[in-house]
Amino acid sequence: MSIEILGPPAIARMRAAGACAAATLAHVGGRIAAGITTAQIDAWVREDTAARGAKPSQLGYHGFPAAVCTSVNEVVCHGVPSRTRTLRDGDIVNVDVTSDLNGWHGDTSATFVVGEIDAERRVLVETTKRALHAGIAVVRPGARLGDIAAAIMEVARREGLGVVREYCGHGIGRQMHLPPQVCHVGRAGTGLRLRAGMAFTIEPMLTIGDPPLRVLDDGWTVVTTDGSPSAQFEHTVLVTADGCEVLTAR
Ligand code: MF3
Numbered sequence: 021m022s023i024e025i026l027g028p029p030a031i032a033r034m035r036a037a038g039a040c041a042a043a044t045l046a047h048v049g050g051r052i053a054a055g056i057t058t059a060q061i062d063a064w065v066r067e068d069t070a071a072r073g074a075k076p077s078q079l080g081y082h083g084f085p086a087a088v089c090t091s092v093n094e095v096v097c098h099g100v101p102s103r104t105r106t107l108r109d110g111d112i113v114n115v116d117v118t119s120d121l122n123g124w125h126g127d128t129s130a131t132f133v134v135g136e137i138d139a140e141r142r143v144l145v146e147t148t149k150r151a152l153h154a155g156i157a158v159v160r161p162g163a164r165l166g167d168i169a170a171a172i173m174e175v176a177r178r179e180g181l182g183v184v185r186e187y188c189g190h191g192i193g194r195q196m197h198l199p200p201q202v203c204h205v206g207r208a209g210t211g212l213r214l215r216a217g218m219a220f221t222i223e224p225m226l227t228i229g230d231p232p233l234r235v236l237d238d239g240w241t242v243v244t245t246d247g248s249p250s251a252q253f254e255h256t257v258l259v260t261a262d263g264c265e266v267l268t269a270r
Pocket residue numbers: 078079081082084088089098116117118127223240254
C-alpha cells in the first residue's frame with residue numbers, strides 16, 4: 021500500500037479527529053489518581069469518546085477487548101484495562117487513546133504519574149516526553165524517517181535510557197494503522213523521505229537499559245521481562261510545507 025498524501029479536506033478531518041483524541045486523553049488524564057482501576061479509565065474513555073460523537077478505534081481491533089490501552093509500570097504498551105488493577109502511589113500509567121471521528125483516526129498517548137514517584141521513574145517519564153518532542157522537531161518535507169529515530173535515540177542516550185525497537189509509530193488516516201512504519205531506532209539520513217500531506221504517529225517507548233520484552237498470555241500486554249518500568253508518549257503529526265503540525269496537541 022502506498023503512503024497517502026492528504027489534501028485540504030482530509031487534513032481538516034484529521035485535525036478534527038486528532039483534537040477529539042487529544043481532548044479525551046486530557047479528560048481522563050485529569051482524573052487519574054491513586055485508588056482508581058484501569059477499567060475505570062476504560063469506562064471514562066468510552067463515555068467521553070461517545071460524548072464527542074466518535075468511536076474508540078481500538079475496541080475490537082484485531083480482537084482487542086477494550087477502548088483504550090492502559091500500560092502500568094513494567095507494561096511497555098497494549099496494556100488491557102482491568103477491574104483488578106488499582107493504581108497506587110508511585111505508579112506510572114500510559115493511557116493510549118485512538119478516536120475514530122467520522123471515519124478518520126487520531127492517536128495519542130501520555131504517561132501519567134500517580135502521586136509521588138521515585139527519581140528514576142521521573143527521569144524516565146520526562147526523558148520519554150522530551151524524546152517524542154525531539155522526534156517531532158525534525159519533521160519537515162525532505163527529512164527522512166531515520167532522522168526522527170536518531171533524534172529520539174540521542175535524547176535517550178544522554179540519560180542512559182533504552183529505546184524500544186519492537187513497536188513503532190505508523191501512518192494514520194482512514195485507518196488507525198497504515199504505512200509507513202515509524203521506527204524509533206534508526207540512523208539519520210536513512211529511510212523514507214517525508215512529503216507534505218503525510219500523517220503518521222511518533223510514539224517512542226523508553227526503558228531502563230534494554231530489557232527483553234514479552235507478551236503476556238492475554239495476547240496483548242507487552243512487559244519488560246525484568247519488571248523494570250517503561251514510559252511512552254505519542255502524537256499524531258502532519259507534515260506541512262514548512263515543518264509539521266501536531267494534530268493531537270493538547
Ligand atoms: N493506539 C495504539 C498505537 O499507538 C494501538 C494499539 S492496538 C490495540 O498504535 F489493539 F492494542 F489497541
